Amino acid sequence: MARNERLRVVLVDTRNPLNIGAAARAMSNFGFFRLRLVAPYDVAFREAVSAVGAEELLRNAEVFPSVAGAVADCSLVVGATGLGNRQPSQPLRRLELGARLLRRHLAESPAALLFGSEKFGLSNEALSHCQWLIRIPTREEHESMNLAQAVAVCLYELVRRPTAARRPLEGVPMASGAGLERLTNLLCEMLQESGFTDYGTAINAEDKTRRLVRRLYLTAKDAPVVTGMIRQVLWKLRHPG
Amino acid sequence: MARNERLRVVLVDTRNPLNIGAAARAMSNFGFFRLRLVAPYDVAFREAVSAVGAEELLRNAEVFPSVAGAVADCSLVVGATGLGNRQPSQPLRRLELGARLLRRHLAESPAALLFGSEKFGLSNEALSHCQWLIRIPTREEHESMNLAQAVAVCLYELVRRPTAARRPLEGVPMASGAGLERLTNLLCEMLQESGFTDYGTAINAEDKTRRLVRRLYLTAKDAPVVTGMIRQVLWKLRHPG
Numbered sequence: 001m002a003r004n005e006r007l008r009v010v011l012v013d014t015r016n017p018l019n020i021g022a023a024a025r026a027m028s029n030f031g032f033f034r035l036r037l038v039a040p041y042d043v044a045f046r047e048a049v050s051a052v053g054a055e056e057l058l059r060n061a062e063v064f065p066s067v068a069g070a071v072a073d074c075s076l077v078v079g080a081t082g083l084g085n086r087q088p089s090q091p092l093r094r095l096e097l098g099a100r101l102l103r104r105h106l107a108e109s110p111a112a113l114l115f116g117s118e119k120f121g122l123s124n125e126a127l128s129h130c131q132w133l134i135r136i137p138t139r140e141e142h143e144s145m146n147l148a149q150a151v152a153v154c155l156y157e158l159v160r161r162p163t164a165a166r167r168p169l170e171g172v173p174m175a176s177g178a179g180l181e182r183l184t185n186l187l188c189e190m191l192q193e194s195g196f197t198d199y200g201t202a203i204n205a206e207d208k209t210r211r212l213v214r215r216l217y218l219t220a221k222d223a224p225v226v227t228g229m230i231r232q233v234l235w236k237l238r239h240p241g
Numbered sequence: 242m243a244r245n246e247r248l249r250v251v252l253v254d255t256r257n258p259l260n261i262g263a264a265a266r267a268m269s270n271f272g273f274f275r276l277r278l279v280a281p282y283d284v285a286f287r288e289a290v291s292a293v294g295a296e297e298l299l300r301n302a303e304v305f306p307s308v309a310g311a312v313a314d315c316s317l318v319v320g321a322t323g324l325g326n327r328q329p330s331q332p333l334r335r336l337e338l339g340a341r342l343l344r345r346h347l348a349e350s351p352a353a354l355l356f357g358s359e360k361f362g363l364s365n366e367a368l369s370h371c372q373w374l375i376r377i378p379t380r381e382e383h384e385s386m387n388l389a390q391a392v393a394v395c396l397y398e399l400v401r402r403p404t405a406a407r408r409p410l411e412g413v414p415m416a417s418g419a420g421l422e423r424l425t426n427l428l429c430e431m432l433q434e435s436g437f438t439d440y441g442t443a444i445n446a447e448d449k450t451r452r453l454v455r456r457l458y459l460t461a462k463d464a465p466v467v468t469g470m471i472r473q474v475l476w477k478l479r480h481p482g
Contacts, residue, residue: 025386026390028383030378031380050387053385090460091458096401096402097405137402137405139272146393149266152394160378164337
C-alpha cells in the first residue's frame with residue numbers, strides 16, 4: 001500500500017462540498033487516503049454527506065491557501081484536464097499512459113494529482129505547477145466530466161491490474177470434468193428414455209450432448225443441482241404412473 | 242460507434258434522481274447513449290440538474306416496470322456488483338476482464354449492463370437475469386461505490402485503449418535533436434563564459450550538459466524560448482557594462 005500512500009489527491013478551487021465528499025469516497029474505494037484542498041469555496045466541506053464511508057478521510061484532509069503549498073513535498077505534479085480550447089505548454093498524455101508513468105513514480109517518490117474547479121478546470125496558475133497533464137479519453141463533443149467521477153476514473157486506472165484481464169474467473173469455482181461427465185451421462189440416459197431422436201445415432205448423440213453441457217459453463221454449485229434434476233426426471237421416466 | 246450503440250445501461254430501482262442524471266452525464270462523456278431505467282423511485286428524474294450536457298440523453302431514457310422488459314432485446318446481460326456478503330451463483334469477473342468480454346460481445350450483438358440501487362445494489366431477482374457479473378476492484382474494506390461513479394468507471398474501461406499506454410505523447414510536439422543540440426552548445430558557451438567549473442574538464446562538461454538538456458524533455462515550443470534566454474545571457478556575459 002506504500003505506493004498509494006505516496007499519492008496526494010489535490011482538489012483546487014472546488015465549489016461544491018458534495019463533490020469533495022464524493023471524491024473522498026472514491027479515494028477510499030480505491031485505497032488512497034491523502035486528500036488536499038486548495039482554497040475550497042465552502043469551509044464546511046468536512047460535513048459533506050456524500051463522503052459515505054470516507055468520513056475520516058475527509059476529516060483528515062489538509063487545506064492549503066495555494067497550489068505551491070499543496071505540492072511542496074511532491075517530486076512530480078500531474079494535472080488532470082480536459083483540453084477545452086487551451087493549448088497547454090506541457091506534455092498531455094491519455095490516462096492509460098499517464099497513470100502508468102505516475103504509478104512508476106509513486107513506487108519510489110511522492111506525487112500530486114491535481115483536479116481543478118467544476119466550472120473552469122485547472123487555472124493557468126495551477127497548470128504552471130504541473131510537469132505534465134493527464135486527459136481522460138472522453139468524447140470531444142462532451143469532454144467535461146463530473147469532478148468526483150474524474151477522480152474515480154483516474155484512481156481506478158492507477159489500481160487497475162492489466163493481468164486481471166487474462167484471469168478467467170474469480171470467486172466462483174467451476175464444475176469439474178468428472179461432474180460434467182456424470183451430468184452428461186445422465187442427460188443422455190434421460191434423452192434416450194424420453195425418446196428424443198433429434199441428435200441422430202447413439203454415439204453421435206453422446207458427443208453432441210457432451211458439447212452442449214460443456215457450453216453451459218456450469219459452476220461447481222450448479223452442476224450437482226442440474227444433475228439432481230435430471231436424475232429425478234430419469235427416475236420418473238422409468239417409474240411412470 | 243456502432244459498438245457503443247449496442248450497449249444498454251440499465252439502472253434498477255434507483256432512488257436518487259441526481260444519480261440518474263450523473264450517470265447520464267458519464268454515459269455521454271464516454272459515448273454511450275441508451276439509458277434504461279427499471280422502476281426508478283422518483284418519476285421526475287428527467288429534470289435532474291446533474292445531467293450536465295446530457296439532458297437529451299436523459300429525456301430519451303426508456304422506463305420499464307421490470308428487468309425482464311429492460312433486457313428483452315439483449316443477448317447478454319451483465320450485472321455490476323460488489324460482492325457484499327452474498328455468494329453469487331454466476332461467474333464473477335474483475336472489470337478488466339469483464340469489460341473485454343463485454344466489448345467483444347458488443348462488436349456483434351446488443352448487451353445490457355445492470356446497476357442496482359444505491360443502498361442495496363442489485364436484488365436477487367435482478368441478479369437472476371445476469372449471465373455473469375462484473376466487479377470493480379475496490380478495497381474489500383470499502384467496497385460500495387457511488388452509483389454514477391461506478392457507471393463512469395465501467396464505461397471508461399469499455400472505451401479504454403490498451404495501446405494508448407504505449408504511445409509516448411499526445412498533442413504536444415517535442416523539441417528536435419537539432420534544436421536540443423543548438424541549446425546544448427549555447428549552454429556550454431554560457432557556462433564557460435561564466436566560469437562555471439563544477440562539470441570538470443571541457444569535453445566531460447559538454448557531455449554532462451547534453452545529458453542534462455535531454456533530461457529536461459523540452460517541447461518544440463519551449464526549446465527555442467530557452468535557447469533565446471541563453472543566447473541573451475551569453476551576449477550580456479560577452480558585453481558587460
